[in-house]
Amino acid sequence: MCGIIGYIGKPPVIETILDGLARLEYRGYDSSGLAVLNGQGLYVCKRVGKLQGLREALKGHAFDGHIAVGHNRWATHGSPSEINAHPHTDCSGSLAIVHNGIVENYAELKARLQAQGHQFRSETDTEVIAHLVEEQAKRAPLAEAFRSALKELRGSYAVVLLSTSEPQHLYGARSSSPLIVGLGKGEAFFASDVPAILARTRRVIYLNDHEMVELSSAGAKITTLDGRAVTRRSSLVSWDLASAQKEGFAHFMLKEIHEQPAAAEQTLFNRLAQDAGQLAFDRRTSGFLSRLGAHERLVIIACGTAYHAGLVGEYMLEEFAKIPVVVDLASEFRYRGPMLDRDTTVLAITQSGETADTLAGIRLAKTQGAKVLAICNVMGSSIAREADAVLYTHAGPEIAVASTKAYTSQLTALYLLTLHLAKVRATLEPARWQELAQGLQRLPTLLQRALATERPIKAIARRYAAARDFYYLGRRYNFPSALEGALKLKEICPRIHAEGYAAGEMKHGPISLIRKGWPVVFIATDSPIYEKVISNVEEIRARKGECLVIASEGNKAVARHAEALITVPKTEELFSPAVVAVPLQLLAYHIARLNKCDIDQPPNLAKSVTVE
Ligand code: F6R
Numbered sequence: 001m002c003g004i005i006g007y008i009g010k011p012p013v014i015e016t017i018l019d020g021l022a023r024l025e026y027r028g029y030d031s032s033g034l035a036v037l038n039g040q041g042l043y044v045c046k047r048v049g050k051l052q053g054l055r056e057a058l059k060g061h062a063f064d065g066h067i068a069v070g071h072n073r074w075a076t077h078g079s080p081s082e083i084n085a086h087p088h089t090d091c092s093g094s095l096a097i098v099h100n101g102i103v104e105n106y107a108e109l110k111a112r113l114q115a116q117g118h119q120f121r122s123e124t125d126t127e128v129i130a131h132l133v134e135e136q137a138k139r140a141p142l143a144e145a146f147r148s149a150l151k152e153l154r155g156s157y158a159v160v161l162l163s164t165s166e167p168q169h170l171y172g173a174r175s176s177s178p179l180i181v182g183l184g185k186g187e188a189f190f191a192s193d194v195p196a197i198l199a200r201t202r203r204v205i206y207l208n209d210h211e212m213v214e215l216s217s218a219g220a221k222i223t224t225l226d227g228r229a230v231t232r233r234s235s236l237v238s239w240d241l242a243s244a245q246k247e248g249f250a251h252f253m254l255k256e257i258h259e260q261p262a263a264a265e266q267t268l269f270n271r272l273a274q275d276a277g278q279l280a281f282d283r284r285t286s287g288f289l290s291r292l293g294a295h296e297r298l299v300i301i302a303c304g305t306a307y308h309a310g311l312v313g314e315y316m317l318e319e320f321a322k323i324p325v326v327v328d329l330a331s332e333f334r335y336r337g338p339m340l341d342r343d344t345t346v347l348a349i350t351q352s353g354e355t356a357d358t359l360a361g362i363r364l365a366k367t368q369g370a371k372v373l374a375i376c377n378v379m380g381s382s383i384a385r386e387a388d389a390v391l392y393t394h395a396g397p398e399i400a401v402a403s404t405k406a407y408t409s410q411l412t413a414l415y416l417l418t419l420h421l422a423k424v425r426a427t428l429e430p431a432r433w434q435e436l437a438q439g440l441q442r443l444p445t446l447l448q449r450a451l452a453t454e455r456p457i458k459a460i461a462r463r464y465a466a467a468r469d470f471y472y473l474g475r476r477y478n479f480p481s482a483l484e485g486a487l488k489l490k491e492i493c494p495r496i497h498a499e500g501y502a503a504g505e506m507k508h509g510p511i512s513l514i515r516k517g518w519p520v521v522f523i524a525t526d527s528p529i530y531e532k533v534i535s536n537v538e539e540i541r542a543r544k545g546e547c548l549v550i551a552s553e554g555n556k557a558v559a560r561h562a563e564a565l566i567t568v569p570k571t572e573e574l575f576s577p578a579v580v581a582v583p584l585q586l587l588a589y590h591i592a593r594l595n596k597c598d599i600d601q602p603p604n605l606a607k608s609v610t611v612e
Helices: 013-023 051-057 105-117 129-137 140-153 252-258 259-266 283-290 304-321 356-369 381-385 405-424 430-441 442-465 475-491 503-508 530-541 557-561 573-594
Strands: 003-008 029-038 042-048 067-073 095-103 153-164 170-175 180-183 188-191 204-206 211-216 219-224 297-302 325-329 344-350 372-377 389-392 469-472 498-504 519-524 546-552 564-568
Touching: 003 013, 003 095, 003 153, 003 170, 003 211, 003 297, 013 029, 013 051, 013 067, 013 129, 029 051, 042 051, 042 095, 067 095, 067 153, 067 283, 095 129, 105 129, 105 211, 129 140, 129 153, 140 153, 140 170, 140 211, 170 188, 180 219, 188 211, 219 304, 252 259, 252 573, 259 405, 259 573, 283 372, 283 389, 283 405, 297 304, 297 356, 304 325, 304 344, 304 405, 304 475, 304 573, 344 356, 344 405, 344 573, 356 372, 372 381, 372 405, 381 475, 389 557, 405 442, 405 573, 430 442, 430 573, 442 564, 442 573, 469 475, 469 530, 475 498, 475 519, 475 573, 498 503, 519 530, 519 573, 530 546, 530 557, 564 573
Parallel strands: 297 325, 297 344, 344 372, 372 389, 469 498, 469 519, 519 546, 546 564
Antiparallel strands: 003 067, 003 188, 029 042, 029 067, 095 153, 153 170, 170 211, 180 188, 180 204, 211 219
């Protein structure tokens, strides 16, 4: 949600900023802008729409410099327009601010600054930061002016400041919004996320909330907002540039769908022994899991796709590890007054580790004495750092707005956790445990085989591409799959209405909508209630709905219940949500492609939702 890049080093900085912004476009794409010190002063350029507009506006400009900031916007305060795009400048036009987050007390600050004579141009909350710094800088050096301004802000921010008064420095700070420092050879960066700087450096410093950085091409000086010096070692990120590029695929989403076998394999790697007899986690996670008491209960919190992974987790953890589980949308959990105690573990599931609601949820949990475990994909992210322990998914960077490989990796981590808890709680016969562990070991292969559904799915997508309403139905472990399948389609195909339901719920209302030809995607893989699912299929067909059924390979009888059929590799029911996720993602992708949708950057959305 909004992408920030700051650079100090050597020319050509405009290309460096545009390159960084291109890699951050998944965070916001309603407008973009940059500010550069070009020797004569501060040059600011902004454009509405995709980054290409800014790129074109800058074509042919002969100037360049050694220091600049850039921003991709996902609008919160003020509609997408050139005036509201970042960077925002002060009255004198000599300092520029880029910001991700929300300044909650901006109205009050703006009124005060206006009374002091400051002229505002935009409708944004961000502009107050520029004027606050300008005001403070009348009395103090820039660093102190920036620090004082930050202390006045309520809400969340990752912010970078560039000023003509200090052409050798950029200043940055964060509070509940992500900001990292990248250190290269004779150059340094601020960025919202690692992919923005991977082409230049893998050496990063993760900042904590309420820390401020004075950045020069020689390095970073970190202090707290109270002015205390902070010593922080840099880390080397393991992601490489290739993992953040499309590598011949038409879209990041398609590439990431195809990366799922490898992502699951990486997530299992070194944790599930070759002979599937043992599980191993890193020291911090093992220690954490060994402290879980006999009366432990789990509260899973997450948003969107990660929430759907949590719902699958509830089924498996209760069935196999016999541990009571509640699953909450993080955005509800934080405001519903949940009852937590020392026997509660809050399990936060998140790809980015920066989702504002999930982060607020774990903070609330900690204040109530609960323990916090995270399933997270991004090392060094806020949630990874604030949780007591982390079970990392090793999916690599996920760039497409629609989450795919992160989802199946989250499921993989949940399988590991379930098996681990089943073992320590002795809730499964050893032979059954072994069977499940072997099943989990086969998961990457099953995901690979599920990718073979792409060919038949392309044909099915052509058949349904013109439909404007879809239902997705499933039961038990695949009720969350139905929610996830529908979310994928509506997310990347904004003209299509798609809803996921528990198939058994249809008769309680939604079935009234079924009309002739209405496509209904049924997940009817092998399960103890397979026959009941088929009865639900027939209820839809009796009302002339068209059923696209996803069933297990080898099920010969199912074809007569389906207008269209996709088969996926046979597996234990608990692993089926991961396997069926693949055709569901591919179906959404190919329908979106036929509808000429902007698949990697759907309107109104952005990845990594760092605002409430
Ligand atoms: C859907 C999607 C979102 C995210 C949600 C949580 O495809 O990407 O629904 O799953 O915003 O994000 P993380 O996992 O980063 O907390």
